[in-house]
Amino acid sequence: MPDATPPTPVPGLPVFDEATGRYGTVADITLSTVSVFLRPIGGGIEWRARREHIRPVTTGELLADRLREERTSPHDGPTW
Template sequence: MSTDETTWQPTVGGTARDVVRKKVGRVMDRTYGRYWLRPIGGGIEWDAPAADLRPVTTAELLADAVAEVNERSSKGALM
């Protein structure tokens, strides 16, 4: 693990990857050492400890967005 990853802390309004749930979310709040995240496209928030979160790369953000669009299109709802 690099030094940048060990000192990184999620910030409210930023994005983070929950490595346990394998999900990317926008950081909505922080309480008692846990972070509340919401899926980038909207949806139900979840909470995770800081130890389960890591920075998100641009490639991961794009992959997550494409997966979401593909899921919506398979249900017939492109918008």
């Protein structure tokens, strides 16, 4: 029977937190390895997630999330 323990995430890895429905980047791993600290991909306040609730994300998911943020975030116009 395969081991059900998720692989140890590494800082900088983009992940999806299934418990909160949020995408984030692994910022730190707790000593107990039960949970990790995640930071929103665009920056912001970290939150704690249990390891069994996170999974790596695909490039397509990252792009879709970024596009969704662009469409819902108020802004003053082009930044170029």
